Every structure is written in structure tokens, then in C-alpha cells.
Amino acid sequence: MCSGRVDLTFVLRAFSNGMDGVFIGGCRLNECNYSTHGNYDALNMVLLCKRIMEHIGLNPERLRIEFMSSAEGILFAEVMDEFGKKVKELGPLGKGEGIDHYELKSKLEEITKLVPYIKVMKNEKLASRLENPEEYDKLFTKDEIDTLFSEVISYYIDPEKCQACMTCAQRCPVEAIISAKNQVHVIDQERCIKCGTCFEACPPRFGAVTKIVGEPVPPPIPEEKRTIVRKSKER
Numbered sequence: 001m002c003s004g005r006v007d008l009t010f011v012l013r014a015f016s017n018g019m020d021g022v023f024i025g026g027c028r029l030n031e032c033n034y035s036t037h038g039n040y041d042a043l044n045m046v047l048l049c050k051r052i053m054e055h056i057g058l059n060p061e062r063l064r065i066e067f068m069s070s071a072e073g074i075l076f077a078e079v080m081d082e083f084g085k086k087v088k089e090l091g092p093l094g095k096g097e098g099i100d101h102y103e104l105k106s107k108l109e110e111i112t113k114l115v116p117y118i119k120v121m122k123n124e125k126l127a128s129r130l131e132n133p134e135e136y137d138k139l140f141t142k143d144e145i146d147t148l149f150s151e152v153i154s155y156y157i158d159p160e161k162c163q164a165c166m167t168c169a170q171r172c173p174v175e176a177i178i179s180a181k182n183q184v185h186v187i188d189q190e191r192c193i194k195c196g197t198c199f200e201a202c203p204p205r206f207g208a209v210t211k212i213v214g215e216p217v218p219p220p221i222p223e224e225k226r227t228i229v230r231k232s233k234e235r
């Protein structure tokens with residue numbers, strides 16, 4: 001019902017499935033039927049996605065958003081005709097840019113996994129209301145998006161410091177923390193959406209959750225070594 005429902009993952013999925021171009025049509029800006037003005041959200045998502053496409057070497061012109069009313073059939077036909085021609089001119093996805101098929105597939109998979117993180121990091125800008133098209137290019141810059149991916153944040157629980165209080169596991173929104181009583185807690189990096197809640201939630205007296213920027217996360221402590229032996233029980 002609304003272009004604002006078109007999530008970044010939908011666009012990435014279309015490209016992952018081999019689509020050569022993606023077109024999003026929305027109602028005219030400021031003519032939204034609802035109070036939500038979701039077409040601004042769609043616009044921001046597209047501006048972000050175009051920069052991500054540039055980052056992975058895809059031509060951003062493969063993605064287009066246009067706003068028009070349902071009474072503008074001729075305009076719609078013209079835009080689609082023009083976009084279709086543009087996509088043909090660009091050639092098959094990846095091939096036109098000289099990117100190896102498997103390399104592109106893995107890049108798209110990697111980016112798709114990071115979508116929740118990207119949304120957390122860019123949530124303010126994604127809520128912008130850009131009234132002037134001259135502002136579109138400046139909302140997200142190339143350098144900003146390159147930095148976003150070169151300095152990806154990960155969270156890691158230091159097994160030496162974790163006291164198995166379970167607070168982080170109770171707060172994690174996606175159940176990404178392997179948790180059990182008296183067991184060192186471990187973050188499942190595949191499930192983690194990098195929201196940082198565990199980092200905030202771990203009591204300062206333990207300070208067991210570490211933020212890692214742009215570096216690989218140490219491997220998880222083996223299961224057989226996760227039991228915490230309390231000092232009182234050692235005696």
C-alpha cells in the first residue's frame with residue numbers, strides 16, 4: 001500500500017535474484033494518503049541504497065524512485081520506458097560493471113546481513129524529510145558509506161569478565177546471545193544485528209561486553225570451558 005514499506009532488504013533481494021534494475025513508484029511527496037509520509041522513507045532508503053551500490057561497484061542508476069499520482073498514466077509510461085532503456089544500456093547486473101558473478105553475490109549477501117546494523121547507524125538520516133531535490137545527493141556521502149563498512153562494529157563478550165548474570169540475553173532483541181545459568185555468555189555473531197543493547201545493558205561492575213571496530217571478533221570460547229566456578233564454591 002505504501003512505498004515506505006519497500007525495505008532496503010527487498011531491493012537487495014531483487015538484485016541478489018539477478019534483477020538488472022529496480023523501480024519504486026510512490027505517491028507524490030506531501031500528497032501521502034496517511035499521516036506517515038512513507039514516501040519520504042522510501043526516498044531516503046533509495047538514496048542510501050544507491051550509495052551502497054556504488055560501494056560494491058554497482059551502477060546506482062539501476063535503482064530508480066519516482067513519485068506520481070495514479071492519474072499520471074502518461075508520465076508513468078514515459079518513466080518506465082526511459083528506465084527500461086537505461087537498464088538495457090547498462091547491461092546485465094554485474095557484467096555491465098565488470099564484477100564477477102560470485103563476487104557480486106557474496107557482496108550482496110554480506111550487505112544484506114548488515115541491513116539491521118545499517119539502519120541502526122543511519123536511523124536519523126533515514127527519518128529525514130528532504131524537500132529540495134538538490135539535497136538528495138548530500139544526504140549520504142560516498143566517504144560516509146565507505147567508512148560505515150570499513151569500521152563495522154561488532155560486540156564480543158569477554159569470557160574472563162562475564163558473570164552470567166543473564167541481563168544481556170534478556171535484553172537482546174533477536175536472541176543472539178547463547179545463555180545458560182552459570183555459563184559464560186556468548187554472542188552468536190551470525191544472529192547479532194549489532195544494536196549495542198548488550199553493551200549498554202551489561203552492569204558496569206562486570207563490563208564484559210566489548211565493542212570491536214573494524215576488526216575480526218575473537219572465536220567463541222569452547223562450550224566445555226564456559227562453566228563459571230564461583231570463588232565461594234572453589235573453597
Ligand code: SF4
Pocket residue numbers: 155171172173174175176177187188191192193194195196197198199
Ligand atoms: S549487539 Fe544487539 S543483537 Fe547483538 S548480541 Fe548484543 S543485544 Fe543482541
Ligand code: SF4
Pocket residue numbers: 157161162163164165166167168169185201202203206207208209
Ligand atoms: S550482562 Fe555482562 S556479565 Fe551479565 S551475562 Fe551478559 S556479558 Fe555476562
